[in-house]
Amino acid sequence: MHRPSSAEAEVVAELAEARPELAARYAAGLPGARAAVLTRLWRALAYEPLPWVAGRERGREGLSLRLSDGRRLHGPPADPYATAAYVTAVRLDGSPYDDPARLLTELSVPHGMSFAAELGHSVASLALSRAGQEGHPKGWPTRDWEWEQRVVDGHPFHPNCRSRPGFSVAEQLAYGPEHRPVVTLARVPVRAAECLVTGAWPRDMRDGERLLIPVHPWQAEHVLKRPRDLPGAGIAAHPLMSLRTLALPEGPHVKTALSARLTSSVRDISVYSIGLSATLSDFAETLAARMDGLLHVTRTLGAATAHSPDLAAVLRESPQVYAGPGERVVPVAALATTELPRSAAWLAGLTRLALTVGLRLLELGVALEAHGQNLLVVLSADGSPVRLVYRDLADIRVSPARLARHGIPVPELTGRIVTDDVTALRRKLFGSLVAGALAGTAGSGAALRGALEAVAGELPETEDLAALHEETLPTKALTLMRLSPGTPGDQWAGLPNPLLAEVF
Template sequence: MEALEAPDETTTLRVLREIRPDLVDPYVRALPAARAGVMRRLLGALWREGIVDPRRLSASPQRQLYSTAPTTVTADGVAHTHPARLLEALRPTGHTDRLVRELDNSVANLALGLANTSANTSANGAAHDLVALEQSVVDGHPLHPCCRTRIGMSTADVLAYAPEHHPTVRLRIVEVDPARWRTAGAPRPPLLPVHPWQLDRALATGLVRDTGRDLPAAPLMSLRTLAPHDTPGEHLKTAVEVQMTSAVRTLSAAAVHNGPLASDLVATLAARTAGLRVLGETTTATVLDDHGDPQRALGAVWRQAPPPDAFVVPLAVLPHRPDLLTPAFFGRLVRLLLPPLFALLRDGVALEAHGQNTLVELRDGRPTTIWYRDLGGLHVHQPRLEGAGLPMPPLIGALPTDDEDELRTKLFAAALSTVLTELVHALAPEHTTTAWDTVAATLHTTVTDPDDRKACFADTWPLKATTAMRLADDPLDDLWCHIPNPLR
């Protein structure tokens, strides 16, 4: 089987000389910052996840975790400025060559995004426009060293489809035999929007027919989720067989089945709290093959968009907006965000409230409402849900869990270990202690379940071990590590 494309620095530079010579100099200038950005993430993972003996490294991964300066690391006496070369030298147990390839691709794509931003100074997220805000995030996941992998896409594909390059993406509408069309939620005619990168692969299955009709759209922070130009109240999640960070972004049968059910459940619980609203998945769809099996690469999700007149900001944008993220703003955000998240946890639903899925609405610069989207990653605990007076919906796959530790881990790893930790580190150092004091005080007054409260103030918090997962035989199996609890 032919390996999927994963352009490294050299390949990307060669392609730019051919198709975007205007980006060549900005790209070369951006490479040191891109290498340092991925190196910072890799060093953090080596420390958190126990991947290598830290005594082999000259730099303390803990000290480097949030550094943005160019990073040189000596491993076994040899200096490295490139994360992929560092990993090659360390050779940790597992699939090192696979991860090296991904790190090379991550650096190249991060440099490409930085180059395009420097070359296009008008492309910023200052406007109160959700698309502009989402496309302003150039560097991807804050902790994952594969923050900008697009395995399967060429350099030309990344320029054409990645949000940080501000393209218009023309989704293609394909027709599906009604007998092969399976939907959940509100019914829709058998017409499937297909990402243009996926189109040839979709047509090659023989299960869909090209209508020749296009749907222009803007990619959001998640490359495969787009805002159609003509339907401002709706977003579309598509299936693309491209690995971004840790997963190939297709749509499972469980995601299609669960989306509207999970949306209704979370909306019901959110209505009992103040400050949280859900962007529901109104319709999900997939295509069946000759055996009646849903095809992961042929699916779509129609999701509600935030109100077009509201100023709504994904939490992942805030570290890049010091004009918004002040200490006072952080305090108001914490007091708005944590109570509904822990109310839902108490009642049996753990949201995967990371920076891409969780948004805040602002009025006069003040946080007023939390919006949550993308229901595929939550966990639901039947005994807690029934204790809250709600029946367990017929969810399938990984969403249901009977393990309370697993339930808590889903929320803690996203909201506490990742989002709040990143936001605190984005503040000036003199505000760190006060910021964590605000988090602690809010949790003390918010969390009523004794086991949940105990976990909030335990010695450590859980975090997904994303780099160890990329080294593992099965990179899709969740692995977890633990970081020191800053509230201790």
């Protein structure tokens, strides 16, 4: 009989106080949640350059890892693009493990204990997220935030897909988008002279000489230590899939600072990104105009920071403003939750559209972080993908050399966004779009391969497309990054290219 992890037991105890009626569904969902997280972890063990994996032996019957201490870890064949939870257990020197946190603890690798705790949180939170789905409305949503809240399982490939350390059960139920709450944002007053503001900060978020910066209630309580009855408090908003970004009643979306580690990153808002937000928004608008109507980029309406990553907010358009009559704008991450007949032809249509736009922009000098959360697709009345919408420019990459080559004025940008490194540019786009958004929608290596093959001859012939055909497919080494706390920045893995290699 499985012994609950500490994270699982904590949720059981807190549910008894917060929502006892969910306890039975939560308990019933734990095995599936363990398998979902273990499947994501097995992908990382199979493909990431982990220093303590000395060798890998692949075959039709499974995958065996030879560890540097001489032990062997065996599991099923690893499809790097599978989203279904197909790994229910792996064997370490013959002993079965169905719990990813216990497995990582037993592996005894450097920094493994803290990551194992995160995996335990991921399992427990995922089971809680699934437990709260009974009775929710089906069919086609009518509001933008309803699409977002359909994404229950989080990141399709990250073992920390639902890790929310620092959030109690009551807070997850109150703030997690999959639980469909209404969240009341505080508005923290700060003297305008003490803030950095870009764009047009709205009048209804000003109080004389002070800005009223929207603040997530978790942030107000745990980080800013502010009272709940702040002046100007009380904006009712709906959380989107990123949790810290919410849809306001009048339509705009607000990204708030949330100094908690969700999946891999602490979700604060740097002063650097606030300072560049208006320039990036204007620049993106000019580039979208070159895309023959295939791409819209949501405009940043205003951004403000009290010169602190813990107290900042960004206001931007809702992607829904780009929907025409009868059309729907759907985050790519939410496509798997729709009732669309996702045939091979439909997937090929989405792939053609996404790669046409992504490769054209990359050739011009901009690499999008086009994962399933940032990238949205406009669907026609019959469900066909017709245009794209992109949001959140904070992590794109811009190549001054490529822009200049095409006669495009180089914007005044500095810092990590600016690079002429070809590898960095291709990793940014291919890792997020192909190994991320498209793979997550396809759900398997075979389906992704079919879509890529179907459109290969129709895409812009560029050096970047040639590289996509000739190299392994880059993806962020998400587990390696969590096990390397002293290494800054992204680390990468190479996945078998579905156009070149058989994908197990």
